[in-house]
Amino acid sequence: MSSHREAPSISQDPVADSTDLYAFVSPDRPDTITVIANYVPLQLPAGGPNFYEFGDDVLYEINISNSGDAQADIVYQFSFTTVMADPSTFLYNTGQIQSLDSPTWNRRQFYSVVRIQNGRQELLGENIPCPPCNVGVRSIPHYGTLAQAAITSLPDGITVFAGQRAEGFYVDLGSIFDLGDLRAFSPDQIIPGPAAAGVNATAGLNVHTIALQIPISSVTANGTMPSSVTDPNATIGIWTTASRQKVRITGESEGQGLSAGPFQQVSRLGNPLINEVIIPMGQKDAWNASYPSQDEQFISSYQHPELAGLLPVLYPGVFPHLAGLTAARADLVAILLTGIPTGVVPGFQNYTGPIYADMLRLNVAVPPSTNPSIYGLLGGDAAGFPNGRRVFDDVTTIELRAVAGATYPLVAPSYSADPAAGLIYDLVDPSKTSVSGLSTIMERYATAFPYLSTPWDGFNNPATTPSPVLANP
Amino acid sequence: MAQLSRRAFIQKTSVGLAAAAAVTAVPLIGGTRRSSSPRKGTRSQSALPNSSSGLVAHITDRKTGEIHIYLGEQEIIHHDRALVSQLLSAAKSTSNS
Numbered sequence: 001m002s003s004h005r006e007a008p009s010i011s012q013d014p015v016a017d018s019t020d021l022y023a024f025v026s027p028d029r030p031d032t033i034t035v036i037a038n039y040v041p042l043q044l045p046a047g048g049p050n051f052y053e054f055g056d057d058v059l060y061e062i063n064i065s066n067s068g069d070a071q072a073d074i075v076y077q078f079s080f081t082t083v084m085a086d087p088s089t090f091l092y093n094t095g096q097i098q099s100l101d102s103p104t105w106n107r108r109q110f111y112s113v114v115r116i117q118n119g120r121q122e123l124l125g126e127n128i129p130c131p132p133c134n135v136g137v138r139s140i141p142h143y144g145t146l147a148q149a150a151i152t153s154l155p156d157g158i159t160v161f162a163g164q165r166a167e168g169f170y171v172d173l174g175s176i177f178d179l180g181d182l183r184a185f186s187p188d189q190i191i192p193g194p195a196a197a198g199v200n201a202t203a204g205l206n207v208h209t210i211a212l213q214i215p216i217s218s219v220t221a222n223g224t225m226p227s228s229v230t231d232p233n234a235t236i237g238i239w240t241t242a243s244r245q246k247v248r249i250t251g252e253s254e255g256q257g258l259s260a261g262p263f264q265q266v267s268r269l270g271n272p273l274i275n276e277v278i279i280p281m282g283q284k285d286a287w288n289a290s291y292p293s294q295d296e297q298f299i300s301s302y303q304h305p306e307l308a309g310l311l312p313v314l315y316p317g318v319f320p321h322l323a324g325l326t327a328a329r330a331d332l333v334a335i336l337l338t339g340i341p342t343g344v345v346p347g348f349q350n351y352t353g354p355i356y357a358d359m360l361r362l363n364v365a366v367p368p369s370t371n372p373s374i375y376g377l378l379g380g381d382a383a384g385f386p387n388g389r390r391v392f393d394d395v396t397t398i399e400l401r402a403v404a405g406a407t408y409p410l411v412a413p414s415y416s417a418d419p420a421a422g423l424i425y426d427l428v429d430p431s432k433t434s435v436s437g438l439s440t441i442m443e444r445y446a447t448a449f450p451y452l453s454t455p456w457d458g459f460n461n462p463a464t465t466p467s468p469v470l471a472n473p
Numbered sequence: 474m475a476q477l478s479r480r481a482f483i484q485k486t487s488v489g490l491a492a493a494a495a496v497t498a499v500p501l502i503g504g505t506r507r508s509s510s511p512r513k514g515t516r517s518q519s520a521l522p523n524s525s526s527g528l529v530a531h532i533t534d535r536k537t538g539e540i541h542i543y544l545g546e547q548e549i550i551h552h553d554r555a556l557v558s559q560l561l562s563a564a565k566s567t568s569n570s
Contacts, residue, residue, distance in 0.1 A: 246543060249529065
């Protein structure tokens with residue numbers, strides 16, 4: 001959850017909390033992109049008696065801009081409905097759940113998908129079932145097969161899935177928010193401690209996922225596959241939002257309340273970790289309620305990020321060059337607010353124009369990598385973050401290194417980044433930059449849509465063994 | 474000006490108005506402005522089976538008589554000092570009883 005509980009108001013509203021956005025050219029279907037929008041953070045698999053759900057009163061949206069104005073040209077809307085089969089029992093399921101329509105499954109969710117494009121609203125699908133939460137091996141003996149049945153084909157070659165998945169984002173939350181400690185570098189911290197391996201705070205947790213796989217020709221401005229990386233139609237901007245109606249009257253029981261008024265955006269997410277560590281506390285709620293095209297109002301936080309000022313203080317003597325870097329961080333503005341223009345990184349660009357906007361910028365002409373590096377572009381892999389974001393990209397380390405000055409030479413060649421800027425990391429040993437190495441921090445991914453793996457089951461997690469266990473794949 | 478008719482799907486709206494009589498009986502004073510969500514898309518009413526379609530009135534400025542009326546997905550800004558006075562009197566008499 002690169003953006004979980006990241007603002008005061010949304011931290012009180014988990015079902016509307018955008019936690020991660022991923023967007024990448026699908027590795028097994030490179031004529032499509034996959035967009036994954038996650039919500040409802042930090043799910044303990046043993047989540048009964050009321051397991052996690054999407055909000056029936058929340059409007060979830062995936063927004064795509066392809067015309068260079070940071071406005072949504074295509075919007076996919078998702079709305080959910082919960083159906084309770086038997087109100088007389090306290091149980092989520094009264095027997096084994098063998099299929100998506102098992103009569104023993106008491107609380108099911110369904111959703112609709114609407115596409116808004118060129119001024120038209122089009123219902124792409126309705127009453128699409130979500131899979132159940134992964135209760136445990138007795139309740140759901142074969143969860144993988146069950147969840148697979150929830151992958152649904154929509155018109156125009158679109159595939160959709162919405163439901164619980166294993167959390168794919170990894171981060172040592174405990175150390176980072178304990179005065180910016182990085183466990184491997186604790187001996188150098190201003191309050192020193194022993195060096196230690198990072199602790200993955202999201203290991204064994206689940207999240208709720210909305211995933212779309214869309215033909216590339218459906219999302220580019222000219223309706224075609226771009227011919228090259230420098231094709232002006234090659235880069236799209238993507239962000240997700242969650243909105244609630246302005247007025248909510250609480251009823252005496254479920255279904256008795258009232259929602260009224262226009263939808264008010266309460267959460268948004270483009271690039272990872274922006275509202276988490278770039279936007280100051282006093283502006284986080286406003287950031288969530290505003291649109292990417294309005295992001296110029298926050299530019300000072302990108303040009304002079306607080307974290308860049310803290311690193312030399314927290315690690316005395318480690319970042320002397322960063323300490324002297326007072327110029328506006330044009331590199332961070334480019335990476336996070338406009339995209340990288342042609343000529344800065346050889347053979348790559350994901351520039352969407354001069355409008356400052358927090359969007360995940362994906363150049364769909366860059367093919368999937370055959371040997372991906374979790375460090376993405378910083379690791380020489382242009383198919384990864386900040387070119388979109390794949391589920392396994394180590395966005396925390398990438399952004400840490402960028403903020404620490406590793407990317408400033410791109411815009412100021414005379415600047416020499418501190419050696420530490422290229423060495424610091426959050427969790428994953430830098431010698432293990434392959435995806436397979438993430439198994440050491442208990443992360444696993446799927447090789448096909450929706451690319452986030454089967455959720456951890458509630459019977460075994462919290463783990464009764466040293467590592468999370470999945471008993472019913 | 475955005476309209477309720479942006480929703481292209483089945484309209485299942487049935488309005489249960491807590492203050493409907495007051496809204497329709499009192500002549501409009503100061504004009505009514507309809508505003509809808511500034512976002513490009515609006516949500517299909519048929520996709521919101523759990524939201525009932527009552528009306529909510531929020532008095533935002535007693536001096537000018539500004540009332541924000543929430544109905545379905547709309548927010549209607551209405552000015553009517555007489556209506557505001559009537560609503561406040563009703564609330565006061567209820568709280569005193």
